[in-house]
Amino acid sequence: MEAHPYATAPADSPSLESLPVQPLLTSEFDVDPGAVYQRLRRQYGPVAPVALMGVPAWLVLDYREVLEVLRNESLWRRDIRYWRARAEGRLPYDWPLLAGYEVRQTMFMDEDEHRAARASLHSALGPFQEARSPQGWELRATVASFADELVGMLAAESGAAGFADLGAQYTRPLLLMVTTKLFGCPVELGDELVMDLWRMLDGGxxxxxxxxxxxxxxxxxxxxxxxxPGDDLTSYMLLADPGMSDEQLGRELFMNAVYLNDITGNMVMNTLLEVLRGNATVRRSLSAGQLGETINRAALVNPPVANMCFRFAARDVRLGNFWVRAGDVVSPSAAAAHQDLLAIGSSPMVGSTVSTRAHLGWGAGPHGCPSAARELGGMIVTTAVGRVFDHFSKAELTLPPDQLPWRSGPVVRGLKVLPVRYELSGRVRPPGPGPREHTAPTDNGRGADSQAKGLLAALRRLMFGAK
Ligand code: HEM
Structure with a gap:
C-alpha cells in the first residue's frame, strides 16, 4: 500500500478504538432508526463512532459527508486489505459480517481492477436493458408474466378477495423467478438456488x-x-471476460443475486408501501410518470441499502468532528443522509423543497449502482408495482404503517411482511402455461416452461407449505 505525504492526525485527537462506542443494532434501531441517527448526530455531529456487532466503525450521518466518502475513491477505498483492524488480526474470527466482506468481487475492488469488472457487467447487462433488443423485450415480458402468474396463484389459493402478504406471496418469489431466468439457471439449480437464497436473505x-x-x-x-452458453446474463458475462474463472464469476453472480433479490425486492415493497399509505387520489392517478416519482419518494424515505458498504480511509483525514485514521472503517448511511437532506429542505433558511431525485438510493460515485443495473432494477420495480395495481381493484394495509415489522440489519432495511386486504379486478387468470408461451426455449430441450414449473413448485412449497 502506498505511503501518503499528507497530514497525520494530531496525537491528542481521539482514535476510534479509544472512544466509548454504542452498539448501533439495538431494539430501538429496529423500530426507529431515525431516532438513533438523530441522537448520534446531536451527540457527535456528522460522523459518529458506533459498534457493529462488537466491532467499532465510523457511521457517516450527514448528506455532505456521505457524498464526499462515496465520491472520493482515492481517499476512501473498498479493498478490505486496507482495513487496519483486519490486517492486525483484531477482528473476531467469527464476526458475523466478515464472511460477506471476504467474498472478493466488484464491490470490494479499487481502481483498474474495479473499472474492468464494472465494464464486464455493463456489457453483459446491455442486451437486457435495451427495451428494443430481443433479450430486453423478452425479459420485460417475462417479468410481467411472472407477476401475473403469482397474482393468479394468489387468486387460486386465497380467492378473488381476501388477505395476502405481498412480501412472501408476491415480491420475493417474483424476484427469485426473475433471477433464475436472467442468470440462465437450469431446473435443478433453480430449485436449489431458490431455497438457499431464501435462507440467506432471511438470515438465521x-x-x-x-x-x-x-x-x-x-x-x-x-x-x-x-x-x-445461452441467452442469459451468465453467458454474456463469460463473453465479456472469457478469462474469468468459474469461482470469480460465481462470486460476481452471487453479489448480483443479492442486489436482484433483496435490494430490488425491498425497493418493490417500499414503493408498494408508499402507494398503499398514500391517499386515494395518489393511487387513482398512478401513471407511469407518477410511478417513477413514487419510487424516488420511497427511496428517499426508506432507501433499501440503508447503510452502504464499508469504505477504508487511505490516510488520516478529518471527517466531521473527528480525525479518521488510515485504515479505519467507515459506513456511509444513506438513510441518515436522507434524514439530514429532508431537514435541510424543510429549513426556513433554504426556502425550497428538496428534489426527490437527490436521494442516494442508488449510491453515488465510482461504486454507485451501475447504470445498466439501475435500468434493470427500475424496470423490475415499475413492472412489479404496476402489475399489482393493474390486477387489484382494492388493496389496503391491514396494519397501521407504524406497526409494520422491518428487518433492520447493518446494511439493509426492508419490510418483513406487507399484509394487505385485497380485491382482484376479475381479469386475473389462474397459473398455467399460457402467459409464458412466447418465451424462448432454454437448453436441454426442456424450455422455459419446465424451468418455470420447477420454480413454481418450489415457490408453492415456500409460500403455502408442502401440499
Ligand atoms: C431497485 C434496485 C436497486 C437498488 C436500490 C440498488 C442500489 C445500489 C446501491 C445503493 C449501490 C451502492 C452500494 C455501496 O456503495 O455500498 C449499488 C451497487 C451495485 N449494484 Fe445496485 N441496486 C439495485 C439493483 C441492482 C441490480 C438489479 C443489479 C444487478 C443485476 C445491481 C448491481 C449492482 C452492483 C454490481 C453494484 C456494485 C457496484 C460497484 O461496487 O462498483 N443493482 N446498488
Whole structure:
C-alpha cells in the first residue's frame, strides 16, 4: 500500500478504538432508526463512532459527508486489505459480517481492477436493458408474466378477495423467478438456488452454510453455462471476460443475486408501501410518470441499502468532528443522509423543497449502482408495482404503517411482511402455461416452461407449505 505525504492526525485527537462506542443494532434501531441517527448526530455531529456487532466503525450521518466518502475513491477505498483492524488480526474470527466482506468481487475492488469488472457487467447487462433488443423485450415480458402468474396463484389459493402478504406471496418469489431466468439457471439449480437464497436473505442459524452453498451453486452455474452458453446474463458475462474463472464469476453472480433479490425486492415493497399509505387520489392517478416519482419518494424515505458498504480511509483525514485514521472503517448511511437532506429542505433558511431525485438510493460515485443495473432494477420495480395495481381493484394495509415489522440489519432495511386486504379486478387468470408461451426455449430441450414449473413448485412449497 502506498505511503501518503499528507497530514497525520494530531496525537491528542481521539482514535476510534479509544472512544466509548454504542452498539448501533439495538431494539430501538429496529423500530426507529431515525431516532438513533438523530441522537448520534446531536451527540457527535456528522460522523459518529458506533459498534457493529462488537466491532467499532465510523457511521457517516450527514448528506455532505456521505457524498464526499462515496465520491472520493482515492481517499476512501473498498479493498478490505486496507482495513487496519483486519490486517492486525483484531477482528473476531467469527464476526458475523466478515464472511460477506471476504467474498472478493466488484464491490470490494479499487481502481483498474474495479473499472474492468464494472465494464464486464455493463456489457453483459446491455442486451437486457435495451427495451428494443430481443433479450430486453423478452425479459420485460417475462417479468410481467411472472407477476401475473403469482397474482393468479394468489387468486387460486386465497380467492378473488381476501388477505395476502405481498412480501412472501408476491415480491420475493417474483424476484427469485426473475433471477433464475436472467442468470440462465437450469431446473435443478433453480430449485436449489431458490431455497438457499431464501435462507440467506432471511438470515438465521443456517445463513452461513446457505451462503456457502449459494456461492457453490453460482460457481456450478458458471461451469454449466461455459459448457452450454445461452441467452442469459451468465453467458454474456463469460463473453465479456472469457478469462474469468468459474469461482470469480460465481462470486460476481452471487453479489448480483443479492442486489436482484433483496435490494430490488425491498425497493418493490417500499414503493408498494408508499402507494398503499398514500391517499386515494395518489393511487387513482398512478401513471407511469407518477410511478417513477413514487419510487424516488420511497427511496428517499426508506432507501433499501440503508447503510452502504464499508469504505477504508487511505490516510488520516478529518471527517466531521473527528480525525479518521488510515485504515479505519467507515459506513456511509444513506438513510441518515436522507434524514439530514429532508431537514435541510424543510429549513426556513433554504426556502425550497428538496428534489426527490437527490436521494442516494442508488449510491453515488465510482461504486454507485451501475447504470445498466439501475435500468434493470427500475424496470423490475415499475413492472412489479404496476402489475399489482393493474390486477387489484382494492388493496389496503391491514396494519397501521407504524406497526409494520422491518428487518433492520447493518446494511439493509426492508419490510418483513406487507399484509394487505385485497380485491382482484376479475381479469386475473389462474397459473398455467399460457402467459409464458412466447418465451424462448432454454437448453436441454426442456424450455422455459419446465424451468418455470420447477420454480413454481418450489415457490408453492415456500409460500403455502408442502401440499
Ligand atoms: C431497485 C434496485 C436497486 C437498488 C436500490 C440498488 C442500489 C445500489 C446501491 C445503493 C449501490 C451502492 C452500494 C455501496 O456503495 O455500498 C449499488 C451497487 C451495485 N449494484 Fe445496485 N441496486 C439495485 C439493483 C441492482 C441490480 C438489479 C443489479 C444487478 C443485476 C445491481 C448491481 C449492482 C452492483 C454490481 C453494484 C456494485 C457496484 C460497484 O461496487 O462498483 N443493482 N446498488
Amino acid at each position: 442459524p443456517d445463513a452461513g452454510p446457505a451462503t456457502g452453498r449459494a456461492l457453490a451453486a453460482m460457481t456450478r452455474l458458471v461451469a454449466h453455462r461455459r459448457a452450454r
